[in-house]
Amino acid sequence: xxxxxxxxxxxxxxxxxxxxxxxxxxxxxxxxxxxxxxxxxxxxxxxxxxxxxxxxxxxxxxxxxxxxxxxxxxxxxxxxxxxxxxxxxxxxxxxxxxxxxxxxxxxxxxxxxxxxxxxxxxxxxxxxxxxxxxxxxxxxxxxxxxxxxxxxxxxxxxxxxxxxxxxxxxxxxxxxxxxxxxxxxxxxxxxxxxxxxxxxxxxxxxxxxxxxxxxxxxxxxxxxxxxxxxxxxxxxxxxxxxxxxxxxxxxxxxxxxxxxxxxxxxxxxxxxxxxxxxxxxxxxxxxxxxxxxxxxxxxxxxxxxxxxxxxxxxxxxxxxxxxxxxxxxxxxxxxxxxxxxxxxxxxxxxxxxxxxxxxxxxxxxxxxxxxxxxxxxxxxxxxxxxxxxxxxxxxxxxxxxxxxxxxxxxxxxxxxxxxxxxxxxxxxxxxxxxxxxxxxxx
Amino acid sequence: xxxxxxxxxxxxxxxxxxxxxxxxxxxxxxxxxxxxxxxxxxxxxxxxxxxxxxxxxxxxxxxxxxxxxxxxxxxxxxxxxxxxxxxxxxxxxxxxxxxxxxxxxxxxxxxxxxxxxxxxxxxxxxxxxxxxxxxxxxxxxxxxxxxxxxxxxxxxxxxxxxxxxxxxxxxxxxxxxxxxxxxxxxxxxxxxxxxxxxxxxxxxxxxxxxxxxxxxxxxxxxxxxxxxxxxxxxxxxxxxxxxxxxxxxxxxxxxxxxxxxxxxxxxxxxxxxxxxxxxxxxxxxxxxxx
Amino acid sequence: xxxxxxxxxxxxxxxxxxxxxxxxxxxxxxxxxxxxxxxxxxxxxxxxxxxxxxxxxxxxxxxxxxxxxxxxxxxxxxxxxxxxxxxxxxxxxxxxxxxxxxxxxxxxxxxxxxxxxxxxxxxxxxxxxxxxxxxxxxxxxxxxxxxxxxxxxxxxxxxxxxxxxxxxxxxxxxxxxxxxxxxxxxxxxxxxxxxxxxxxxxxxxxxxxxxxxxxxxxxxxxxxxxxxxxxxxx
Numbered sequence: 001x002x003x004x005x006x007x008x009x010x011x012x013x014x015x016x017x018x019x020x021x022x023x024x025x026x027x028x029x030x031x032x033x034x035x036x037x038x039x040x041x042x043x044x045x046x047x048x049x050x051x052x053x054x055x056x057x058x059x060x061x062x063x064x065x066x067x068x069x070x071x072x073x074x075x076x077x078x079x080x081x082x083x084x085x086x087x088x089x090x091x092x093x094x095x096x097x098x099x100x101x102x103x104x105x106x107x108x109x110x111x112x113x114x115x116x117x118x119x120x121x122x123x124x125x126x127x128x129x130x131x132x133x134x135x136x137x138x139x140x141x142x143x144x145x146x147x148x149x150x151x152x153x154x155x156x157x158x159x160x161x162x163x164x165x166x167x168x169x170x171x172x173x174x175x176x177x178x179x180x181x182x183x184x185x186x187x188x189x190x191x192x193x194x195x196x197x198x199x200x201x202x203x204x205x206x207x208x209x210x211x212x213x214x215x216x217x218x219x220x221x222x223x224x225x226x227x228x229x230x231x232x233x234x235x236x237x238x239x240x241x242x243x244x245x246x247x248x249x250x251x252x253x254x255x256x257x258x259x260x261x262x263x264x265x266x267x268x269x270x271x272x273x274x275x276x277x278x279x280x281x282x283x284x285x286x287x288x289x290x291x292x293x294x295x296x297x298x299x300x301x302x303x304x305x306x307x308x309x310x311x312x313x314x315x316x317x318x319x320x321x322x323x324x325x326x327x328x329x330x331x332x333x334x335x336x337x338x339x340x341x342x343x344x345x346x347x348x349x350x351x352x353x354x355x356x357x358x359x360x361x362x363x364x365x366x367x368x369x370x371x372x373x374x375x376x377x378x379x380x381x382x383x384x385x386x387x388x389x390x391x392x393x394x395x396x397x398x399x400x401x402x403x404x405x406x407x408x409x410x411x412x413x414x415x416x417x418x419x420x421x422x423x424x425x426x427x428x429x430x431x432x433x434x435x436x437x438x439x440x441x442x
Numbered sequence: 443x444x445x446x447x448x449x450x451x452x453x454x455x456x457x458x459x460x461x462x463x464x465x466x467x468x469x470x471x472x473x474x475x476x477x478x479x480x481x482x483x484x485x486x487x488x489x490x491x492x493x494x495x496x497x498x499x500x501x502x503x504x505x506x507x508x509x510x511x512x513x514x515x516x517x518x519x520x521x522x523x524x525x526x527x528x529x530x531x532x533x534x535x536x537x538x539x540x541x542x543x544x545x546x547x548x549x550x551x552x553x554x555x556x557x558x559x560x561x562x563x564x565x566x567x568x569x570x571x572x573x574x575x576x577x578x579x580x581x582x583x584x585x586x587x588x589x590x591x592x593x594x595x596x597x598x599x600x601x602x603x604x605x606x607x608x609x610x611x612x613x614x615x616x617x618x619x620x621x622x623x624x625x626x627x628x629x630x631x632x633x634x635x636x637x638x639x640x641x642x643x644x645x646x647x648x649x650x651x652x653x654x655x656x657x658x659x660x661x662x663x664x665x666x667x668x669x670x671x672x673x674x675x676x677x678x679x680x681x682x683x684x685x686x687x688x689x690x691x692x693x694x695x696x697x698x699x700x701x702x703x704x705x706x707x708x709x710x711x712x713x714x715x716x717x718x719x720x721x722x723x724x725x726x727x728x729x730x731x732x
Numbered sequence: 733x734x735x736x737x738x739x740x741x742x743x744x745x746x747x748x749x750x751x752x753x754x755x756x757x758x759x760x761x762x763x764x765x766x767x768x769x770x771x772x773x774x775x776x777x778x779x780x781x782x783x784x785x786x787x788x789x790x791x792x793x794x795x796x797x798x799x800x801x802x803x804x805x806x807x808x809x810x811x812x813x814x815x816x817x818x819x820x821x822x823x824x825x826x827x828x829x830x831x832x833x834x835x836x837x838x839x840x841x842x843x844x845x846x847x848x849x850x851x852x853x854x855x856x857x858x859x860x861x862x863x864x865x866x867x868x869x870x871x872x873x874x875x876x877x878x879x880x881x882x883x884x885x886x887x888x889x890x891x892x893x894x895x896x897x898x899x900x901x902x903x904x905x906x907x908x909x910x911x912x913x914x915x916x917x918x919x920x921x922x923x924x925x926x927x928x929x930x931x932x933x934x935x936x937x938x939x940x941x942x943x944x945x946x947x948x949x950x951x952x953x954x955x956x957x958x959x960x961x962x963x964x965x966x
Contacts, residue, residue, distance in 0.1 A: 043550075045658045047558035187703035216702035219662055221459070222690070224452035225697030228445055244560060248654050256571050256580035257448075276560040276654055284569065428569060608831050612820045619818030621782070624806030624835035624883060 033077040034070060034353070036061075037102030037126075039093050039117055044084035046110055048244070049270055049331050053109055053131060054080065056335025059316050063309075064343045071351065076343065089113045093120045103353035104129065106339060109331075111135035111153075111190050118143050127355050129346075131338035132293075134268070136193045139388045145355045147362055147380060149338045151293050151395040152388060153190060157198020159397050160239060160267050160291050165206055167399065167411040168237065168263050168289075171422040180211045182235035182261070184226070184250065186242060187215035194268060195241045211235055218246040223253040230259060236423075237263045247271030248280060255284055255427040262423030267291040268397075273330055278405045283431045287424030288402045289410075293375060294330045298398055298415040303370040309340070310373040337374040345378065359383070369394070375415065403432050408440075417441065448577050449698055453691030455583040458590040459648065460686035463663060464670040465593070465679070466642035472677030473614040473634040474522075474530050477537040480545035482664030484639065487548055488514070488646020489655035490556060496563045496650075503563050503647045504585065510643045518639030522632040530631070545660070552657035560654040568651065582652035589648050593641065598679060600637075610634050614677055669713050674723050681725030688712070688724075733758050733887055733918045734779070734810070739788030739798070741771075741778045748774045749785070750942045756887065761910070761919045763929040763950060765963060766939035772922040773815055775939070776889045779920075780812040781805045793886065807835040809886035813876050815895060821865030825856055828864050828875055832882025842882070849878045852911070870901035877908060887918040894925050906932060926963040930954040 038057055041050035061076045069075040079100045081092030089108065096102050097120070106129040108117045114133035121128040122143040130138075130146060134153040138146075151159075169176035181203065185195035192215065203210055211233040216226055227250070230238065238261040242250055247269050254264075264287070266272040272290050299310055313336050318324070345365060350357040367378040376396030381388045399411035401420050410420035418440040424430065467481045478484075488510070495506035525544075529537050567581040601607035613620045613630045620627055653659075670689060674681030689709045696708040716724060734756040741749035748771045756762045766772050777783045779790055781802035790798040792810050806812070820828050829849060833842035850857045853874050859867060864875060873893055880888060890909065894902040902925070910932055913919045923929035930936055933950035938959065946953065953959050 043553055043558065045558075045656065047553070048560065048656070051558065214702055216697070217705045217707070219706050220693065220697065220702070221666075222452060222456040222693070223697075224456075225449055225694040226702045228448060229698050229702075232445070244656075245654070245659070248560075252652065255569065256583075257578045258571070258573075274560060276562060279564055280562050280568070280654065282564070282569070605830070605834065608823070608827050609834065611823055611827075612831050615820050615822050616818055618782075618814065618816075619820060620831075621802040622780070622806065622812050622814060622818055623832050623879060624803045625831075626801070626803040 032073070033075045034347070035077050035079055035100065035102050037081060037096035037100060037105040037107075038078050039081040039083050039089065039096060039105055039107035040109060041084055041089075041113065042080065042082040045244075046113075047084070048274065050083070050109060052331035053107075053335035055317060055321055056313075056332040056337075057106060057339040058335075059313055059320065059332075060336050060339035060343055062316060062320070063312065063340070070343065070348050083108055083110075083113045083117065086113070086116055089116045090120065093117045097121070097124045097126055103127065104358075106342065107131065108133065109334075111138060112188075114138050118146050122146065125355060127353065127358050129338065129342050131334055134194065135189045136197065136387075137189070139391050140386065143390070144383045145359065147390045147392070149341060149374070149378075149392050149395065150334065151376070151397060152391055153193035154198035154201070155388075155395075156268060156291075156293065156397055157194040157196075157200075157241075158202035160199050160265060161202035161206055161208060163265075163289075163291065163399050163411050164203070164208060164237065166413075167420055168422060171420055172236065172262060174236075177207050177209060179236045180209055180233060181237045181239060182212045182214070182230045182233055183210055184212075184214050184216065184230065184238060184240045184242075186218045186246060188218065191215060191241050195239065199239055199267065216246070216250075218243060220246065221249065223250045224257055226250075227253045227257045227259050231257060235261050237261055237265060239265045239267055240269060241267050242269050242271060244271045244274070248277070251277075251281065255281070258427070260424075260426040263287075263289055264424065265289045265291060268293070270331070272402070273407070283404075284427050285402050286404065286430040286432045287421065289420070290400045290402060290407060291397050292330060292400070293395060293397045294333070294400060294407070294409070298369070298375045298409065299373060300409075300417060301370060301415045302373060306371055306373060313340075333373065337372055341372055341374070341378060367394075403437055404434055408437075444576055445698070449694045450691060451577060451579060453694035454687060455579065455587050455690075456693070457683075457687035457690035458587040459583070459645075460666065460670055460690050461683045462586065462590040462593065462641070462645040462648055464667040464674075464682050464686055465597070466638040466640075466645065467667045468671045468674070468677070468679060468682040469597075469634060469641060470638035471671060473610055473638075474526060474631050475614075476526055476530055477534055477541065479538055479541040479664060480548060480660075481642075481667050482660030482662070483545045483548035483552075484642045484660070485646050485649065485663050485667075486552060486655060486657065486660035488643045489650045489653070489659070490552060490561070490646075491643065492647040492650040493561050493563055493655060496565075502565055503650050504589065507644065507647055510647065511640050514639040514643040515636035518636035519632045521639070522628075522635035526631070526635055527628060545664075549657045549660070556657065558657060560656045562654040563650050565651055580652070585651065586648040589644055593644050594679070594683065597637075597641070601679070606630070606633060610637075669709065672723055673713050673716055675720075675726030676723060678723070678725035681723055684724055733760070733793060734920070735789075735791040736779070737789045737791075739778060739785035739790060741774055741783055741785045743774070743783070748942050749778065751788070752939070752942070752944055754937055754944065756918050756920050759913070759916055759918055761913045761921070761932060761934045763921045763923060763933035763936040764939055765923065765926045765929055765936060765959075767962070770939040771942040772939055773891050774942075776812060776814075776891050776920070776922055779805075779810070779889060806883055806885075809884070810889070811880040811883050811885035811887070812889045813880050813891060813893065815891040817872050817876050819864045819872055819875050819879065821863065823864060824861055825864055825867070825875060826860040828879050829856070829860075829882055832879035835883050841884075845882055845884055849881050852881070852908070853878045870897050870904065873897060873901075873905055874908070877905075877912070881912065881917075885917060887920065888912060889920045889922075891922045892924060893921075894923065894928070902928070926959070927954070930959075 040054050065075045081096045083089035104127045105121050108114050109132045111133045128146040130148045132150040136152050136154050165176045183195050185191035248271055346361050349361045362380050369377040375398045377394035379394045381391045381393050383389045398409050400407040401410050409415050409417040491510050492503035496503045570581040572579040609625050609630050613627050670685040674685030692709050693705040697705050736754040738751040738753050764772050778785050785798050797805055836842050893905050930950040930953055936950045936953050937944050938946035
């Protein structure tokens with residue numbers, strides 16, 4: 001029996017890391033094409049996100065192709081690789097580069113996968129256009145041809161602390177220093193850099209009162225013990241960072257154990273913008289403050305051309321994939337904004353996929369917040385920067401408050417759509433009449 | 443003290459969930475000696491079963507058991523005839539490889555059928571909380587615990603007081619001895635597989651009332667259930683229950699008093715420690731030497 | 733009752749029983765003796781349906797059973813008690829006995845038979861709630877016999893019932909077997925203890941290297957020089 005158990009452990013490891021789920025490849029759209037590799041988790045636990053990002057990239061490619069393509073009417077053709085788990089991320093990236101011969105890769109969204117995929121691209125001197133992968137350390141690995149379009153974790157988390165001072169404290173009519181803040185996050189690379197290195201560090205600089213700094217094991221099935229621990233500190237604000245399963249469980253157990261903070265911040269929590277959250281929690285999702293690098297969350301403040309481009313994307317996406325609305329998930333917009341910036345602002349000017357030419361273009365890029373549906377704007381830190389090499393330093397986050405399954409941008413001020421409403425009523429009393437909302441719309 | 447009681451209550455409720463999850467494995471492994479590494483994925487499928495029934499009929503998932511139990515039993519018998527029967531006399535490596543294959547088939551199949559999105563069932567009691575003496579207990583877990591208690595009671599009385607139940611115990615201890623008194627062991631194995639799948643059905647239905655299902659949710663369940671079954675002692679239902687309770691309560695206490703990042707780690711250490719003191723698990727009886 | 737006609741039995745490649753023929757008549761007590769590895773246990777396993785013969789015929793009460801599965805043979809009235817005591821150690825004595833009546837579907841008959849059997853083995857009645865694994869060696873052997881009787885067999889096959897028991901207990905076991913035989917059950921006994929075995933048997937067969945080399949009445953064989961030299965060591 002013991003032997004069987006050891007075997008089990010070994011084989012679990014083998015299967016988790018070696019056996020990929022297989023991969024899908026798309027047909028090559030003819031010879032006059034620019035082949036771009038897309039590496040994303042398309043099966044496995046992260047697939048709900050990866051597939052949305054892919055759709056965004058596909059729509060971006062469609063739009064560019066319908067406008068005549070790039071470089072003398074060449075069409076963009078996407079070749080996908082499935083990063084279902086660490087090992088398939090490795091083999092699929094190798095395959096895209098060596099078998100499919102792609103010279104530029106876009107993906108991979110998750111930081112843990114990025115740690116595997118980026119070095120491979122670097123080894124082959126292939127440009128990697130990273131849509132997300134927010135873990136800070138990825139910027140410090142010396143990959144000269146890797147660019148990070150989305151924000152980095154510590155920067156992201158620190159913006160949440162600014163949000164507490166600029167938005168939440170005034171709404172609660174309190175001095176920010178009086179507010180008791182609980183910080184709860186996954187004890188993972190992502191969680192630590194966002195919540196601990198980002199939010200907590202910035203909060204301390206701002207003199208905010210962190211009453212509990214609590215990382216947790218994301219495999220926990222019942223978070224009651226953690227919730228009770230937090231509840232004892234009686235926080236005004238709970239700042240959370242979670243993924244999917246753990247996010248649902250944490251929120252569920254907060255509700256069941258009667259943890260009722262005045263503000264629940266879901267900071268970059270995928271679970272909070274997947275339809276399932278509304279299925280599960282219904283009205284209790286109201287008043288949650290979702291902080292995210294929400295592409296499209298700033299649409300009111302964009303330039304007219306960017307606005308109409310973004311609306312075209314929404315339109316195409318809903319038609320192409322037969323979905324009702326895009327508001328509930330921003331991953332597709334992450335894919336779209338990342339890809340369209342690359343296709344529109346980088347590739348045409350570079351004239352080829354040569355890493356040096358791309359580097360020249362990227363270094364000179366400086367676009368204002370009105371030019372991209374990704375909050376903040378576009379400007380990259382030089383590859384010589386020790387902390388944030390290749391990072392889009394203008395990438396920012398917006399805060400959206402959830403009401404009746406919709407997301408309303410409330411911060412930063414110039415992107416705000418409505419006035420935020422705090423404190424949140426306790427769980428079970430969060431039903432919200434849409435009529436009240438109309439009064440808040442700016 | 444209040445907190446401590448709350449932790450213990452929560453631990454016990456989670457423990458019943460764990461016990462429910464591990465029971466099917468305990469029976470199939472204990473009786474057939476089948477090392478089923480697709481167990482977590484069976485639970486995943488059962489969760490989808492509960493989800494589908496309530497999606498199409500609008501019934502409470504627990505009522506859906508009236509449909510799911512007979513189907514599960516038949517599936518268990520079928521699975522035994524088609525696959526398990528060929529495996530039980532094969533070396534352990536074959537069990538592992540075959541059930542791992544099964545696990546991938548299930549995960550991939552679920553991915554194709556249900557997509558990778560998260561699904562769950564909302565019931566009228568999903569958000570209801572029982573509030574007494576400053577203690578919070580949520581109804582989905584209360585009903586889950588009730589289901590567990592009923593199932594365990596039925597199972598134990600079945601095994602103890604019916605002829606078929608005795609035969610299952612007999613076959614799991616001594617296959618040859620059982621043949622010598624005229625028991626058709628393949629029939630009993632098939633019944634045991636059916637019962638195992640019924641237990642899995644109940645656990646899946648119970649889970650779907652408070653957990654979201656997705657195609658790879660079973661991977662973590664699998665490790666958890668194996669640890670519970672081995673910790674409690676192979677083939678012992680009381681052992682499985684005690685193992686589940688120990689792990690759940692330990693998780694709660696470690697999460698509160700010690701370090702929430704170390705809950706999984708803590709039960710792993712506990713698991714190794716107990717196996718060092720009692721290699722056949724808490725309720726395990728030393729294996730008879732032939 | 734039991735007729736065996738030239739069966740050949742193999743353990744994968746190994747030819748264990750070669751053209752063995754044997755008869756057990758109604759109410760008869762037949763012993764099979766032979767050295768280690770002569771194929772005695774294989775003979776019982778083959779009759780019991782655990783290792784079907786490659787060729788030849790086994791008839792029990794005029795039905796051919798050489799291809800029948802083990803469990804159905806018990807249902808026909810032929811019970812088998814194997815050398816490794818196959819009682820269920822983790823179950824109570826009573827549960828062991830009740831399971832012995834598995835082939836009997838009528839619950840009332842099972843209860844009646846339970847009373848009969850307990851009458852024969854009073855010690856088991858005293859221990860009925862104890863786990864079978866806690867019984868002494870002799871008690872476990874009695875339980876194995878009692879459990880087999882629960883199926884109300886017409887014929888009983890026993891493989892080395894004296895193995896590992898103290899001489900006094902062995903006497904008891906043999907007495908019990910004789911009593912069972914006197915109650916009308918045919919017996920086929922495989923035993924190392926040649927002396928005892930031949931003195932109680934009506935007839936006996938001698939198995940050497942998988943072949944029947946000698947047969948005759950028990951007492952008669954006991955006097956045979958070859959037997960004396962080879963098995964009794966006189």
